[in-house]
Amino acid sequence: MTFVDLPFELLVHILGYLPSKSLVCMSLVSKQFNLICDTPSLWRDLCFRRWKKWNNKPKDDHLSWRLTYVQRNEEDRNYNLILTEYANSASTLRKVQIEELILARGEEGRERMIKTQLEGHRFENLTRKYYATYMARRFAEADVLDKWRRHLSSSNIQIEEGATIIAQSLCDSKLQFEDVSMQIQNIALAVKNQFAGLDYIPQESDVFLALNRHFFEDLGFTGFSGDQFLPSRSFIHQVLRTKRGIQITLCLIYTAVAHRLRLPIKMIGMPLHYLTRYDGEGEFNNRFIDVFHGGQILTHDDLVRRSLPIEHATVNTPEEIYVRLLRNLIEEYNGTGQMELMLHALNQSILIMPQQEELAYRVMIHANYTGKIQHSIRDLNDLIGMGSITTQGEQTLRNKVEQAKLQLLSEDINPPLIVPKFRHPNILFSVGHTFRHAKFGYRGVIYGWDLLCQDDIDAQCSGEWSPLHPHQPFYHVLIDVRDRPKQSGYISQQNIILEPNLIYHSDIGSHFTAFRDGIYIPHQRLRTEYPEDLFSHAPLSIGPTFTFQKPNLV
Secondary structure (H helix, E strand, O other): OOHHHOOHHHHHHHHOOOOHHHHHHHHOOOHHHHHHHOOHHHHHHHHHHHOOOOOOOOOOOOOOHHHHHHHHHHHHHHHHHHHHHHHHOOOHHHHHHHHHHHHOOHHHHHHHHHHHHHOOOOOOOHHHHHHHHHHHHHHHHHHHHHHHHHHHOOOOOOHHHHHHHHHHHHOOOOOOHHHHHHHHHHHHHHHHHOOOOOOOOOOHHHHHHHHHHHHHHHOOOEEOOOOOOOHHHOOHHHHHHHOEEOHHHHHHHHHHHHHHOOOOEEEEEEOOEEEEEEOOOOOOOOEEEEHHHOOEEEOHHHHHHOOOOHHHOEEOOHHHHHHHHHHHHHHHHHHOOOHHHHHHHHHHHHHHOOOHHHHHHHHHHHHHHHOOHHHHHHHHHHHHHHOOOOHHHHHHHHHHHHHHHHHHHHHHHOOOOOOOOOOOOOOOOOOOOEEEEOOOOOEEEEEEEEOOOOOHHHHHHOOOOOOOOOOOOEEEEEEOOOOOOOEEEEEEHHHEEEOOOOOOOOOHHHOEEEEEOOEEEEOHHHHHHOOOHHHOOOOOOOOOOOOOOOOOOO
16 A cells, blocks of 8 residues: 555645645645645644734635645745845835835734744744844834824823723733722722721811822832932832832822822923822811822922922823823933934924924934935924924024935945955954853853954953953943843953853844854855954954964054
């Protein structure tokens, strides 16, 4: 009995274990195998194994599963080509065009980006996965803006939900509003339970005092005395966990609990300060609660004695609360150079409440940072439409946008020339080598080198420069985030000890395509810049006693 003599159903079952390419090859063997390999159930199973998400899933009796597989496979191939072009393009304008093209495909594009991140071996296609991850973040940002639109259009806005959207978008994408809501509800229930079993209805002021005792004394909520604008002290879920936060986040949580107890608490904003106010019955009517200092109950005169700008105090709407919370984060991200997070926070703030200053800021960011000139022009037109920008201010912004546009067009026509760096006997390590720092012990990977230090001040400040070896090479490196949070470095050759390691860093894929045999394989751009590094062999280690020849630079 031969293989082809097996029952048809059994043959189909066996062939179902083959990948698509092998199945196509089998179909070329004979007419009988061609018939078997064209069985719809075979291609249906292949489709479902390869693509987990379907927007328009065909019915089980669909007869063109093979055609469906071919079509979707071609779509995947096109996406891979698009991502490869995006990765290799030196033109900012072309990158922007590709980005808009992918985002315009909506759910289809989102599915493809997620699949690209997960497909194949974890150490292969690093560049494509890097840019797919970037595009997936862009889709997530679009989702956040949609969440804001739904939230702000609700007839019953819960301020803790808006704070959760901010935390989800800028800190923890897996955070669920239900978890935050449950924690706030539990605080409110604990206050209610203090009155359980009473044969009378407690007065509103009694509930107010019970809330203060539980919130500030039992749970210990108070202000964070360190850096006022530390991002972790702004996010609602982290403040609920640590009981330490900045003024606005503490006020927000306190007010959310109070609303569940039906207490008339308002959030009061003033320059550089945030308080809550009780507008209820009894002796505490119109009293202020300083949530940052353990829930002190203050009168209007107390605020005057503290020199607080009470004349500028206003009851804030949910939109004003969200924008002020986001502005704190924008300032922090701008100060620490986290441009992507800053732009994401800025986009949310402008969606919630467009302001002249923030729109003008975004005009400049898109012109000088992202290269999205059309976005700059759109924001500039919105500014003019608001009627709050001066003629001089408008002309200044127009000039900046035009300069950026001309510069990008110039780069598009004449892309920056990559000058190859050829190896010198003093260069002992290569792009793609992983190492451990001899002095500080952190791990990293090399993504560039200079024959001599190109930044003496920075090198001296980081403890890398040595008067004993002034003519040694320096290396550009990505530092493992497990050792130092998202850092790159510029380190001397004397401090490098080769050590095969898998390096964790979000920018690995922007420089390398794969990790093989303990070495990262450089991206095409790096191969062009360091053409001889792929073929060099470095020693296992080098210590600080190594002597370097002064290179002849003539």
